[in-house]
Amino acid sequence: MKKLKLGMVGGGQGAFIGGVHRYAARLDGRFDLVAGALSSDPERAATSAAELGIERSYSDFNEMAAAESARDDGIDAVAIVTPNHMHAAPAIAFLQAGIHVICDKPLTATAEQAEELAQAAQASDAHFILTHNYTGYPLMRQARQMIADGELGQLRVIQAEYAQDWLTEASDADNKQAAWRTDPKLSGAGAIGDIGTHAFNLLSFVTGLGTQSLMADLHAFVDGRQVDDNAHIMLRMEGGARAMLWASQVAVGNENSLKLRIYGDRGGIEWEQENPNRMTFTRFGQPKQIITRGHDGNAAWTRIPGGHPEGYLEAFATIYSDAADRILGTGGELLPDINAGLDGMWFIRACQQSAQQNSVWIDR
Amino acid sequence: MKKLKLGMVGGGQGAFIGGVHRYAARLDGRFDLVAGALSSDPERAATSAAELGIERSYSDFNEMAAAESARDDGIDAVAIVTPNHMHAAPAIAFLQAGIHVICDKPLTATAEQAEELAQAAQASDAHFILTHNYTGYPLMRQARQMIADGELGQLRVIQAEYAQDWLTEASDADNKQAAWRTDPKLSGAGAIGDIGTHAFNLLSFVTGLGTQSLMADLHAFVDGRQVDDNAHIMLRMEGGARAMLWASQVAVGNENSLKLRIYGDRGGIEWEQENPNRMTFTRFGQPKQIITRGHDGNAAWTRIPGGHPEGYLEAFATIYSDAADRILGTGGELLPDINAGLDGMWFIRACQQSAQQNSVWIDR
Amino acid sequence: MKKLKLGMVGGGQGAFIGGVHRYAARLDGRFDLVAGALSSDPERAATSAAELGIERSYSDFNEMAAAESARDDGIDAVAIVTPNHMHAAPAIAFLQAGIHVICDKPLTATAEQAEELAQAAQASDAHFILTHNYTGYPLMRQARQMIADGELGQLRVIQAEYAQDWLTEASDADNKQAAWRTDPKLSGAGAIGDIGTHAFNLLSFVTGLGTQSLMADLHAFVDGRQVDDNAHIMLRMEGGARAMLWASQVAVGNENSLKLRIYGDRGGIEWEQENPNRMTFTRFGQPKQIITRGHDGNAAWTRIPGGHPEGYLEAFATIYSDAADRILGTGGELLPDINAGLDGMWFIRACQQSAQQNSVWIDR
Amino acid sequence: MKKLKLGMVGGGQGAFIGGVHRYAARLDGRFDLVAGALSSDPERAATSAAELGIERSYSDFNEMAAAESARDDGIDAVAIVTPNHMHAAPAIAFLQAGIHVICDKPLTATAEQAEELAQAAQASDAHFILTHNYTGYPLMRQARQMIADGELGQLRVIQAEYAQDWLTEASDADNKQAAWRTDPKLSGAGAIGDIGTHAFNLLSFVTGLGTQSLMADLHAFVDGRQVDDNAHIMLRMEGGARAMLWASQVAVGNENSLKLRIYGDRGGIEWEQENPNRMTFTRFGQPKQIITRGHDGNAAWTRIPGGHPEGYLEAFATIYSDAADRILGTGGELLPDINAGLDGMWFIRACQQSAQQNSVWIDR
Structure with missing residues (x-):
């Protein structure tokens, strides 16, 4: 190759x-x-x-x-x-x-x-x-396919969250990571941009649904912080599903806790990024199943058998391998592109506009 | 006695x-x-x-x-x-x-x-x-005391949720439980009344915070249902904390999934009713701790040692034992009373009013 | 009634x-x-x-x-x-x-x-x-029935363990619970009698298998303790299954950690007493399922719906209700009786004999 | 470099x-x-x-x-x-x-x-x-250091297990992985060699203890299989600790379930390979702590911050990076070497000898 x-x-x-x-x-x-x-x-x-x-x-x-x-x-x-x-x-x-x-x-x-x-x-x-790298996780790609195949039925409710705690306190001046992320001129936004866009992108990617409108309650809890460090967001999706999205960088005890839960009229799935090799899936009225990485339905995006955990770098590497495939014309169909980027920019701006107007709904 | x-x-x-x-x-x-x-x-x-x-x-x-x-x-x-x-x-x-x-x-x-x-x-x-029975869980009472003692610092963010799936489909006419709960004349509300009030009461009880305002996006996903079966709610609490509250009876794969997460500027706690004998507590910058039932801080409200799980009936029984104490003048200070009931009625009405006005904020 | x-x-x-x-x-x-x-x-x-x-x-x-x-x-x-x-x-x-x-x-x-x-x-x-009370847990009774119905196929491997840590240090003289349990004249044995018999009884009850032979490595880790506080045991069951059983009262971080895992040639189940309202079940080659309390297969031995956790007292109460049924002639078939007691006494004695002879196998 | x-x-x-x-x-x-x-x-x-x-x-x-x-x-x-x-x-x-x-x-x-x-x-x-690659997991290295530093006190009890289910049934002739692993001439042993040596190596590495003696009950559950597919092993370690080790390739529902639990007179740790970014640590009498990857005590062996999960490949890569360091004279002190290999060979042979003599103790 x-x-x-x-x-x-x-x-x-x-x-x-x-x-x-x-x-x-x-x-x-x-x-x-x-x-x-x-x-x-x-x-x-x-x-x-x-x-x-x-x-x-x-x-x-x-x-x-x-x-x-x-x-x-x-x-x-x-x-x-x-x-x-x-x-x-x-x-x-x-x-x-x-x-x-x-x-x-x-x-x-x-x-x-x-x-x-x-x-x-x-x-x-x-x-x-x-590089919306979380779309590289094999179970998120399987979830997307399951939803496209109708295994959850008509989607109704989505709960997305991305919680961290590393900005709980005012940052040291010499923390380079924190410095630019909390400077509105360099970042353009706080938690909604840094992590909220990931959660928004992931829920869009997995559900396949466009957004109809959103409303937001943004807040900066740390004195003097010029960008949001906690965001409460509601969304109405095309097709009628309703979503909540929480992004926080001040939720003490959360390292990088991105979670996605999606419920339709026939089934539900739940996934947590910090233990990404498993996802639960429930068909209504039946026992919850634990779907694991490395099997039919997701093996195309994995390297090693089930039980041998892959993680963040592997999911990110899948984005890069897909990029190679797209460049060579051999694949890469699932890659986030400029439209995903524009969606994210709309998400940021709409959150900010909604918050400035006391949480009114902003249409897409 | x-x-x-x-x-x-x-x-x-x-x-x-x-x-x-x-x-x-x-x-x-x-x-x-x-x-x-x-x-x-x-x-x-x-x-x-x-x-x-x-x-x-x-x-x-x-x-x-x-x-x-x-x-x-x-x-x-x-x-x-x-x-x-x-x-x-x-x-x-x-x-x-x-x-x-x-x-x-x-x-x-x-x-x-x-x-x-x-x-x-x-x-x-x-x-x-x-009988807001969930306040009888020993770890919820310990959480309340920890917050009152300042162990979480100034509260910032609250995530409350109560998800079930038993109303995913239209109810059989002969399901007595479902029948009155989905008849607005008999229940007055759907998920927000049946379970949302529990989540709202529990977050109020544990945080000790009054509510300043709330806004809601209510929906009935099942055709013909006359009350809400899914509710997305945001709250602003006295003292500045912000909360999200999700109540759903159509979230497939959830039996009785009441969860409460509370974050302050010094610490955070997380608890799930379906496994109620443990709660996590994180002091900012330190490893997360697993606090279990049956020890200092909660033993006053338990019957048997740690590791011997108590459950829903025991928590409910604590409400009854407290009631006996209150009647006899020997205790029962933590019991929900008429004011908790009025708070819950305000919560229901405010959610409905907000939803009717496209999710405007309703002040307390 | x-x-x-x-x-x-x-x-x-x-x-x-x-x-x-x-x-x-x-x-x-x-x-x-x-x-x-x-x-x-x-x-x-x-x-x-x-x-x-x-x-x-x-x-x-x-x-x-x-x-x-x-x-x-x-x-x-x-x-x-x-x-x-x-x-x-x-x-x-x-x-x-x-x-x-x-x-x-x-x-x-x-x-x-x-x-x-x-x-x-x-x-x-x-x-x-x-009162081998752990047999009162509804999921253990369901597991027993599933095995009897052949859902696990021919049983092969059993892992039973019961770990506590409350005897990690030498007991205070005024700890009444510890005092008689660590006096060989009053208890007859240490961890093997106090908790090992529970694990042995539970594995016997759930698998339905008699024991062919066992061998044991018993130890008292605390200076001056006259009974075992940690026991490593292997068993060979009738029908060819092999088992390990660990009982310990010095395993720091374990409160009352009774666990049972059973594997046959068609399926496997896993259960933990400290979170007793769920059990996993895997059919070979299929996703693991989470079976919960309160549903077909176990509802006969429960009081309240799934998601409303029952615990130790409820399981113990089921033994008492069964006792009432047996006395009244209306049921109680699953109750442990004098034979379960004699099996437990053999278990204790066989462990002690094996340990005294450097872990030889002792036949039933 | x-x-x-x-x-x-x-x-x-x-x-x-x-x-x-x-x-x-x-x-x-x-x-x-x-x-x-x-x-x-x-x-x-x-x-x-x-x-x-x-x-x-x-x-x-x-x-x-x-x-x-x-x-x-x-x-x-x-x-x-x-x-x-x-x-x-x-x-x-x-x-x-x-x-x-x-x-x-x-x-x-x-x-x-x-x-x-x-x-x-x-x-x-x-x-x-x-390449005993599991020693490359950062939390296993941290556990080793904690034990060396005396944080668990005098070690008493070790529970090691490595369970899989991929050999539950007789292998297809064209499964190359299974074929050589179940041919005694090519593998020399079954589960004890393929995975038991990993568990034995890991417990030796983390505890720092040599083995005094072991005894084993080996079995092949699948008809016609010429090597063990399930092994129950007890060990007595230098310094007095006792261990159990279970290795199985027929435990339905286990993908690659390597677990290690170690208890001393002051503390205990528990770790599971399938979710390797966390380890619990309990000081006797205090709440259990969840220690995560990416922090003081283990960050030297990681690439990315806490909450961004690393997995099997990263741990394996750490062995390779250590190898580079050893070759260049810049580190690699923790690498398994020829002595670890000889220990593993003794382990296999001792298990087989013990099993052939009805589970007698074999001294090192």
């Missing part, structure tokens, strides 16, 4: 998500990371690249896009792993250079950036892939 | 909650059930009484209140276990007769009934006790 | 299991406790009886047996809740007086006592019932 | 564990797989190598050892992923060629092979590493 050449923008020393993307790209052996603009600081970029064994280091993503597209052995795809406000510019640059883009979420920090990026994506022959 | 004499109104053949009250009254040996108006049908009342070994059977609660209050060995207290629309009249009759009332929830079917009952309760020297 | 008259021997102030028997006898309303020899100290007996509202107090069980059998309104049955070495004498006295005996386990402290008691039971028309 | 060159013996098409080793070697980016003798069939070897993008394909491991050791850019280490009876010969060849060996477990199929291999390992300057 042809191995693809990958570049990276962002992800230098001290970054979290850049390292995750590298694990994900490496696990299945479909990509070689050969070029990077890992930092806007040239020296730091070079040092980071050297540490990671990346051959070609750039200090500027525009320069990188130009140079790589000009090389015969230039990168096939680039991973954008910068803070939210720095997604659009490099993504547009690479799309315009004809290089496939694998971009971290949410799409951008502002609606304007999102709009520009969407236009660039539409204008380009290159693919744009958004 | 003096054993109290108990009467019962409702709870004849085919009733569910009457039997539960009898188990609860019997378990701790504080009451003898000696009189009853178990049915409005005299023959059925007599047959039911005979089956249960109840000495004095009445066919009319007014007659019963008069007769029992006139006897030297008349009942000390009466349990009202009729459908919601039949709570107020007998409760008022017994209160006026000076007999203590132990009444099932919600308080009544209508606001008018509630108001009359509240006046009767205020005017009477007899106690009025509402 | 006729209410039966119950007496009690033992169970005065400070006793644990006596109170449990009283809850169990009271819950279903089938017995009235009217007589007792609650202590061998007459004053203490009288005080305890008065506290409990028991009409007739005796200071001597022989006197009680004689007096009660002579009365027209004498007790129908007696509960024996004394320490192990004091089971045989009162049980024999009541059996000889024609009064049904409900006796705590293990049968006796010594083989000689067991033999005498067995003869008395055989010679008497009165019933002898041994 | 210098990237190491890796070769592989075995692991061609249809093999399970070879793929796992490749994921593990790739995840952390410390190795490049550049050479292989993936099959004894030259064509198949070449095809497999081409599919995997491996540059140099050999049809014979002796040839490979000679050629690679002669090259300037020859492999630094080789992974041996053949069936058990084919471990010793290639391992010896590469050790003699001065190439580090990373070998799958158990060490060999026979004691003679083990002896020869041990001699070769001793005589070589190259490292010999045995």
Whole structure:
């Protein structure tokens, strides 16, 4: 199988998500990371690249896009792993250079950036892939298929939640992860953007339902915090299902507790990301079943047999393998794309608008 | 210890909650059930009484209140276990007769009934006790005390839910439990009254917080159903905490899944009624602890050592034992009373008003 | 339904299991406790009886047996809740007086006592019932029926365990529960008698299999303890199944952790007493199912619907209700009897003999 | 960081564990797989190598050892992923060629092979590493350190189990995984070798205790099976702790259920491989704590924050990263080595000897 050449923008020393993307790209052996603009600081970029064994280091993503597209052995795809406000510019640059883009979420920090990026994506022959990595979990893909096959019947109720506690207290100034995420200019939003978009994307992906309207009660519990750290959201879905979505970064005792529960008139499913190798499924009136990873219905997206747990990196790697398939024209149909990104941007904006108007319903 | 004499109104053949009250009254040996108006049908009342070994059977609660209050060995207290629309009249009759009332929830079917009952309760020297039985769970009482003691710090976020699935489909005409619960004239409300009030009462009890306002999205998913079977509710609590409350009777795979999660700026707790002998508690930054029933902090409300599970009937029995203590003047401070009942009636009405106005916030 | 008259021997102030028997006898309303020899100290007996509202107090069980059998309104049955070495004498006295005996386990402290008691039971028309209360759990009864019906196929492997930690340290002299249980003259054995017999009885009850042979490695980890506090046991069952049984009272972090897992060539079940309202069942090659209490297959032995947890007292009460049925000739077929008691005594003795001979196999 | 060159013996098409080793070697980016003798069939070897993008394909491991050791850019280490009876010969060849060996477990199929291999390992300057991969789980390493630090006090009781169900029925002739594992000439043992050695290794690793003696009851439940498929084992450890170990491949409903529970006089820990990101820890007399992956005490062996689950491949990858560190002289102290392999061989042989003599104790 042809191995693809990958570049990276962002992800230098001290970054979290850049390292995750590298694990994900490496696990299945479909990509070689050969070029990077890992930092806007040239020296730091070079040092980071050297540490990671990346051959070609750039200090500027525009320069990188130009140079790589000009090389015969230039990168096939680039991973954008910068803070939210720095997604659009490099993504547009690479799309315009004809290089496939694998971009971290949410799409951008502002609606304007999102709009520009969407236009660039539409204008380009290159693919744009958004790493809503939780859609890579095999049981979430199985759940999606089960719902599409009607095993839950007509959907009625959805409970989605994503709770963390790492922003329970005001952040230290030197916590780089917290700093940009709580700066509205860099992130565009708080919990709703950082984790709420994941929950919203996952429920949309699994149910296959569009959103009709939503309303939100957003709050910042920590003194002086300028973005929401807790969000209570209600949604009305196309087809009549009703949903609740809770996103919090101040829920003490929750590490990365993304949960999804979906109920239809014939069945229900329940799944928790922190123990992702199992999902319960109940047909109405029958005993609850525990469906596990590694079997018919989900084995296509796994590597090892049931009982040998896969986790977050494997699910993320499935996004990367799918990306390889899409680039090579051999698959990748389930990948989140620019539309998923625009949905997420609408979700953020609608939550903010609703909250500013004392929780009125905002239509899609 | 003096054993109290108990009467019962409702709870004849085919009733569910009457039997539960009898188990609860019997378990701790504080009451003898000696009189009853178990049915409005005299023959059925007599047959039911005979089956249960109840000495004095009445066919009319007014007659019963008069007769029992006139006897030297008349009942000390009466349990009202009729459908919601039949709570107020007998409760008022017994209160006026000076007999203590132990009444099932919600308080009544209508606001008018509630108001009359509240006046009767205020005017009477007899106690009025509402069986919000989930407050009898020892770990819920420990949670309440922990919060009062500041172990969670300033409360921020509350997630309450009560999910069942037994009304997933349209009910058979001969399902007596379902019939009155889905008839708005008899119940006054659907899921919000039957189970939502329990969740609301429990979160109020445990947090000690009053409600500032709420908003609701109510829905009946089953064709032709005249009351809500799924309710999505947001609350703003006094002191600034925000809550979500989900009540559903169409969530396939949920039997009686009442859950409460509470987060403050110093700690969080999580509890599930279906496995009620454990609760998790996390101090921010420390490992989650599993607090179990039968130890310091909750042993006052238990019967047997840790590891020997107690359940629903024991928690209900604690309400009855507390009632005995209150009647005898030896305790019962934690019992839900007429005010808890009025809170519940406000909750139902506010949910309905909010829903009718497309989910506006309704102030308390 | 006729209410039966119950007496009690033992169970005065400070006793644990006596109170449990009283809850169990009271819950279903089938017995009235009217007589007792609650202590061998007459004053203490009288005080305890008065506290409990028991009409007739005796200071001597022989006197009680004689007096009660002579009365027209004498007790129908007696509960024996004394320490192990004091089971045989009162049980024999009541059996000889024609009064049904409900006796705590293990049968006796010594083989000689067991033999005498067995003869008395055989010679008497009165019933002898041994409170192996864990057989009262509805899911254990359902498991037994499923196995009898062949749903697990030919049984192969059984894993039984009963772990506690309350004897992790040397007991205080004034811990009455610990004192007699760790005195070999009073208990006859340590963990194997106190809890091992429960695990052995439960596995025998559920599988329906007799034991062919066993071997044991017994140990006392606490300095100076004269009885075993940890037991590792292997069994070979009739029909070829193999079992392991672990009983420990020094396993830190275990409260009352009785677990049973049974595997046949077609299916497997797993159950834990501390969360007794659920059991998993797997048909080979299919998803694991969660079977819950309150449904077809177990509802005959429950009081309230699924999702409303029952616990230890309810399971114990089922033994008492079964006892009432057996006495009245209306049921009680599943009750442990004198043979279960003798099996338990063999189990204890065989473990001790095996351990004394460096874990040789001992045949039944 | 210098990237190491890796070769592989075995692991061609249809093999399970070879793929796992490749994921593990790739995840952390410390190795490049550049050479292989993936099959004894030259064509198949070449095809497999081409599919995997491996540059140099050999049809014979002796040839490979000679050629690679002669090259300037020859492999630094080789992974041996053949069936058990084919471990010793290639391992010896590469050790003699001065190439580090990373070998799958158990060490060999026979004691003679083990002896020869041990001699070769001793005589070589190259490292010999045995992939008892479960020791790579961060919480198992934390448990080991906690025990070494005395947090559990003096160890008393160990419960180890490893249950699967995939050999519940007689295997299809074309199930390659099952075929060699149930052929005594190729595997040397059944469940005790395939999974029992993992459980034994893990309990030894975590407790730090040597074994004094063991006894076993081995059985083959499937007609015609020539190796054990269920093993009940008791152990006496140095220092006085007692252990039970259950290994089964016929326990219906178990996928890969490795569990370890360890109790000392001050505390206890419990861990389950199928949900490996949490471990419970109880200090005697205090609430049970849930210790999670990604925090102080285990973060050194993890990649991503708590709540983002790592799994089997990550734990396996930690063994590979440790191997890189040992080869480079920068760490790897926790790696299982030839002595762990010899311990495992003793374990297998002692189980078989004990079982042949009706479960007598066999001393180490």
